[in-house]
Amino acid sequence: MAATAQLVRELRDRTGAGVMDCKEALQATAGDLQGAVEYLRKKGLAQAAKRSHRDAREGAVGTYVHPGAKLGVLVEVNCETDFVARTEAFQDLVKDLGMQVAAANPAYVAREDVPGEVVDKEREIYRGQLADQKKPAQVIDKIIEGKLEKFYTEQCLLEQPFIKDATGKTKVRDLVDGVNAKTGERILVKRFARFQVGEAG
Numbered sequence: 386m387a388a389t390a391q392l393v394r395e396l397r398d399r400t401g402a403g404v405m406d407c408k409e410a411l412q413a414t415a416g417d418l419q420g421a422v423e424y425l426r427k428k429g430l431a432q433a434a435k436r437s438h439r440d441a442r443e444g445a446v447g448t449y450v451h452p453g454a455k456l457g458v459l460v461e462v463n464c465e466t467d468f469v470a471r472t473e474a475f476q477d478l479v480k481d482l483g484m485q486v487a488a489a490n491p492a493y494v495a496r497e498d499v500p501g502e503v504v505d506k507e508r509e510i511y512r513g514q515l516a517d518q519k520k521p522a523q524v525i526d527k528i529i530e531g532k533l534e535k536f537y538t539e540q541c542l543l544e545q546p547f548i549k550d551a552t553g554k555t556k557v558r559d560l561v562d563g564v565n566a567k568t569g570e571r572i573l574v575k576r577f578a579r580f581q582v583g584e585a586g
Contacts, residue, residue, distance in 0.1 A: 449483030461575040491542040
């Protein structure tokens with residue numbers, strides 16, 4: 386099936402990819418829009434992986450203060466050039482990340498940032514919860530790994546479902562990868578701090 390102008394426009398709106406990339410994705414997936422989105426994501430991820438060794442020393446520190454001024458967030462997002470740091474796509478990403486941290490209260494940026502002792506402690510807790518279950522060890526291990534995945538989804542910013550996507554299908558990592566693909570630069574969520582009035586420091 387040919388990539389119609391309507392489909393190309395819709396795919397561009399969803400992904401921010403270029404016209405030729407959208408046409409290629411739609412042709413590769415026989416006009417299947419969802420398949421084309423996946424195709425572009427995989428392509429973007431492959432390109433992002435090639436950029437992962439590059440230095441990301443530019444960027445921006447964004448702020449988000451929730452109405453009522455009782456909750457605020459600082460977030461640092463890095464990229465390779467000052468030019469990209471000033472683009473609308475990058476600035477929107479920084480804003481969205483600030484809102485995400487305010488709403489979902491993650492403890493870490495990525496699963497790689499979770500200290501080993503925290504992961505071990507979580508495993509220990511889950512094992513304790515399953516102690517009275519009469520299940521084979523490998524089944525228990527599988528359940529523990531599943532619970533650990535849920536822990537990452539709740540506690541790691543990049544693993545969380547994006548708050549603006551009601552379907553819950555878009556992860557914050559997808560958002561970052563989208564801007565990575567759109568700008569052609571390495572985008573790195575460096576760190577964040579969340580402040581809430583009355584909370585202990």
